[in-house]
Amino acid sequence: MNSELMDTPMGTLEIQASDLGITKISFSSVDKAENRTGSELTHRCKQQLKEYFEGKRKNFELPIDQTGTDFQKLVWACLLTIPFGQTVSYRDIAERINKPKSVRAVGAANGKNQIGLIVPCHRVIGSNLTLTGYAGGLERKAWLLKHEGIGFKNQGKITRNSVILTPSEKPV
Known part of the structure; x- marks a missing residue:
């Protein structure tokens, strides 16, 4: 290693x-x-x-070697489809992978992601537009989202115009 x-x-x-x-x-x-x-x-x-x-790169071009369950790998593949500067909710991901009742399992899989930034789990927020769980801490999650141009309202909620509420793409 x-x-x-x-x-x-x-x-x-x-x-x-x-x-x-x-x-x-x-x-x-x-x-x-x-x-x-x-x-x-x-x-x-x-x-x-x-x-x-430095603000010069929005996408990473690196091979990843991530071990997990089939469900975790499906969630992580979905994370890779979230564009720079946009966010989705755990519910959005559950719907995108055709497992609409698996919102908590999506959150757990998100938490098992070992390749943060490249597999952008920081772009996943709560359905109520608030920041939730991040292994690096919520301050770092907020910093990353601001770095990507995501706006915040009062009480730390993300501005609605930055959020993809109904993603249509499905992971490969």
């Missing part, structure tokens, strides 16, 4: 990759002096994330 650290406006990220693709991106409190063995893929990921934080 290859690993590399990266400073971002929101703190240090740890990027992990196998020979097949990116396996994990997480906020880290790991000592930066600790030895890391990066790879061509972790370097490429770091460069694309740098471009994202």
Whole structure:
């Protein structure tokens, strides 16, 4: 497993990759002096994330290697279809994957996503337009959404015009 650290406006990220693709991106409190063995893929990921934080990149072009159940993989594939600067609700995802009664399971699968930012779980919000769960914390989730141009109303609710309420695309 290859690993590399990266400073971002929101703190240090740890990027992990196998020979097949990116396996994990997480906020880290790991000592930066600790030895890391990066790879061509972790370097490429770091460069694309740098471009994202600089506002120069909206989509990532990286292989991912994510292990999970078939249901989790279906949810994660759906996350990959959410465009930069837009959000969907957990209910929207459940409907998009033809499992309309699985809203909580969608939330659980979202929480198991190990490749945040690239598999953009930060773009998923509550049906009432509020921010809900994010492994990096709600402050970071809000920062990421603002970075992508999402507006907020009073009480931290997202402005309606930024939200796709009835997505029609289905994951491949």
